[in-house]
Amino acid sequence: MHPPILAPSLLAGDHAQLATSARIVEELGLPWLHLDIMDGHFVPNLSFGPATLTALRRHGIKAYFDTHLMLSQPARYIEPFAKAGANQISIHIEPTYDHADTLDRIHALGCQAGIVLNPDTPASAVEPLLARVDLVLVMTVQPGFGGQSFRAAMLPKIRQLDQWRSERALTFRLEVDGGIDLETARQCRAAGADTFVAGTSFFGAPDKPAFAAAFAQL
Numbered sequence: 001m002h003p004p005i006l007a008p009s010l011l012a013g014d015h016a017q018l019a020t021s022a023r024i025v026e027e028l029g030l031p032w033l034h035l036d037i038m039d040g041h042f043v044p045n046l047s048f049g050p051a052t053l054t055a056l057r058r059h060g061i062k063a064y065f066d067t068h069l070m071l072s073q074p075a076r077y078i079e080p081f082a083k084a085g086a087n088q089i090s091i092h093i094e095p096t097y098d099h100a101d102t103l104d105r106i107h108a109l110g111c112q113a114g115i116v117l118n119p120d121t122p123a124s125a126v127e128p129l130l131a132r133v134d135l136v137l138v139m140t141v142q143p144g145f146g147g148q149s150f151r152a153a154m155l156p157k158i159r160q161l162d163q164w165r166s167e168r169a170l171t172f173r174l175e176v177d178g179g180i181d182l183e184t185a186r187q188c189r190a191a192g193a194d195t196f197v198a199g200t201s202f203f204g205a206p207d208k209p210a211f212a213a214a215f216a217q218l
């Protein structure tokens with residue numbers, strides 16, 4: 001089982017001071033930063049673009065950029081995000097495009113590659129791609145907005161993906177995102193998840209070192 005990783009979501013940070021929010025994460029010694037990229041079409045919201053990643057790098061942010069593309073046409077944007085400093089690029093399974101080729105292109109650009117499932121998408125949709133990815137991201141809310149409630153109905157999907165991972169001796173990380181706090185993270189960890197995106201709960205935590213330390217014990 002992979003050791004747990006807490007990936008704070010910058011979406012819940014201060015959008016006028018994103019580098020300052022990212023620095024809070026780095027100063028806690030947390031290596032990952034989760035970046036939600038929204039196009040107002042695949043999801044009904046807008047967020048960051050490649051220029052945001054470039055600016056964060058220019059401001060000295062060295063975190064592992066865990067970049068979640070919520071885009072109708074992700075294949076068009078992987079190169080700009082790779083050039084802007086993404087370390088991992090995760091693409092959704094739901095839109096119609098060549099998923100396998102796009103995952104291979106993400107690797108060819110020197111990034112790790114992830115595949116993402118919306119709550120209504122079954123685990124079987126990504127099964128043929130599991131050997132190609134470094135990460136599977138199970139959305140535990142409908143993507144688009146922070147601050148929603150965790151959907152416990154996603155736990156069987158996490159268990160299924162974890163089971164396929166061990167049966168096939170695969171090593172992808174299993175990430176969860178949406179409504180994650182210490183309690184819901186514990187439930188996801190028991191189901192097999194190892195990577196935890198936390199927006200509202202992280203940036204709202206009054207004692208962030210204690211919050212991060214609790215996740216490290218999952």
Ligand SMILES: O=C(CO)[C@@H](O)[C@H](O)COP(=O)(O)O
Nearest residue numbers: 143144146147178179199200
């Ligand atoms: O992808 C998304 C939203 O679409 C998430 O990464 C949210 O940013 C998580 O926020 P919280 O549920 O933790 O507030």
